[in-house]
Amino acid sequence: MDKPRINVKSGETPNYTAMSDVFSFGDPEPCLDNRLTDYTGVFADSNGIYAPPVSLHGLVKLLRVNAQHGPILGFKRNMILKWFKPNSVLSNEAFKKFAYDYLWSGNAYLQIIKNPFGQIIRLRHLPALTMRYTTERGVYAQLSNNYLEPIHFKAGEILHVKEYDPAQGIYGIPEYYGGIQSALLNEDATLFRRRYYKNGAHMGFIFSMADPNLSTDDEAKLKDAIKDSKGVGNFRSLFFNFRSNKADAEKSIKITPVGDISTKDEFERIKKITLNDMLSMHRAQEALSGQSSGDSPGFGDLDKITRAYYNNEVVPLQQTMAGINRYLPSHLHIAFDIPEYSDLYPNKDKAA
Template sequence: MNKPRMKGVKSGSAPNYTGMSDVFSFGDPEPVLDNRLTDYTGVFSDMNGIYEPPISLMGLVKLLRVNAQHGPILGFKRNMILKWFKPNSVISNDAFKKFAYDYLWSGNAYLQIIKNKFGQIIRLKHLPALNMRYTTERSVYAQLTNRTIEPIKFNAGEVIHIKEYDPAQGIYGIPEYYGGIQSALLNEDATLFRRRYYKNGAHMGFIFSMADPNLSAEDETKLKNAIKNSKGVGNFRSLFFNFRSNKADAEKSIKITPVGDISTKDEFERIKKITLNDMLSMHRAQEALSGQTSGDSPGFGDLDKITRAYYNNEVVPLQQTMSSINRYLPAKLHIDFAIPEYSDLFPSKDAA
């Protein structure tokens, strides 16, 4: 990061705050990823017969850490799917947890079918979505690896691929939150700017102005040093002026003018609030359940009703998507989910 430097001040020397006009320039922020993530390039095969995803999967991984909301909301949705998952003999809780999370962050999830020597399915192994690719060979998938130059190819029909539908192409899925990426990046940009604003230590805190012609040089030096060495919130730096006016109005001879946070505080809070609402919308997340709050409402409302509605409208459809792997499994190995009593899908005692 390029640190801003004041004109007329040598590196390592103490700046003189009097008689000098300083101009500061903040360089470009260092985001988790740049806007090239949102360039939809289409799907093309390379020389090895591997289809490249239309968007950067590594970019989507980095996006999980872009702010305090995006990644945790996806983790919450994964936990809600896993919460009602029934233990299964062919897929472990750990493998299913990774499988569900891959689907949420990338729109793609993969499992390898492991069979015994009699051709019976004995296990479903999770395959990380980040490294999985579809090949030009029908029903054949490959896994990119750092250990070998050539990708590892699986047999036809050996890999189960669950994907989010993309009307532009049918090879890879695109995550549902894709349209909200810019809001997540704006949230990060605002945070980066705010951190640099506090961290650079060169912006103004307040202007200490005087109009005292009788102030001795020794006392003026002490005032300068006291202001220069003061530490406030964000280590603001302040400016000292002594106009040495001949006016005798002592009450107005000293004036402190705050500068530091006035122009950016309201804008920062507004951006953070707007982008948080966007992220809650793009994930269809309930702030009362996912640990997020926009501050628009005084409370969280009726949590029982919110939980029931979220389960019925969001969790159940995701569980149905996960259950699509059952078409590759015999009936006795099908995965299933428990149904909570508060669900509208659960027969009520009154109805019975």
């Protein structure tokens, strides 16, 4: 910063002219700098492969965007997996990946492996991130690394379970798609808060003086004392000495705290609102999924909540997963155990 201008006349003491310094913190940035919610439609490329209508790589990154979105999807996967009954062709590990792909991308794939006699011996999981549908009827392809040619599968070799999208029938769209902006806003609020504390562009207090007789050495010692004071690592403090000849002795030293209440309240409000949005977009019970919005003092009756969640959410997801049974012989059908508290429990009436 430039030094103050000094106007000196014969027989007069120096007169320090007041100056102002204006600056800004960085360049402006767009608020909506992501394109995760752009629906591009489904189009085939030169290789005859249909591109998904939304960015699958973007949806993968979204899994780690905050502390709620990814863990809630993991909780829903665990609820589906909890009652799954592994069989000779579909292992627990393969079904775990299969169910999770369906939840985060709206698409899940299994490859049918047969022996030389045409019998199904294994259902192999294929990651939804790299699987694509081709312009050839019933044929899927898997994208490979190192810019190699995609791996094409035989017609009918791939089982594809997808969430319904009324705009097109090739790929599924995850149910939480409409809540992506809330998840991103939650992340933006956290990142803004972190940058706020790390970039040093905030102050704890302003130490101002109006003492024209303060020596340069004493002023330097005072600045060093402020810098070395406890807590300076968390907040930046500003020292300012206005050398005025009309200084008031009672007001020569003034400490002005710099408040942060409004910013804090806005941060907490955004975090709470976006958390409620994410619980809504996933239809997740906070008592079961490990999330808390803070709106209620307790979680309520966990047994009733678990029973209602199982009947209304887990069972429909299990039925969707079991859609692959249409393409499997009856002795290889996947199945799920039924808890006693379920409305589907066969001996419920007798037990009552």
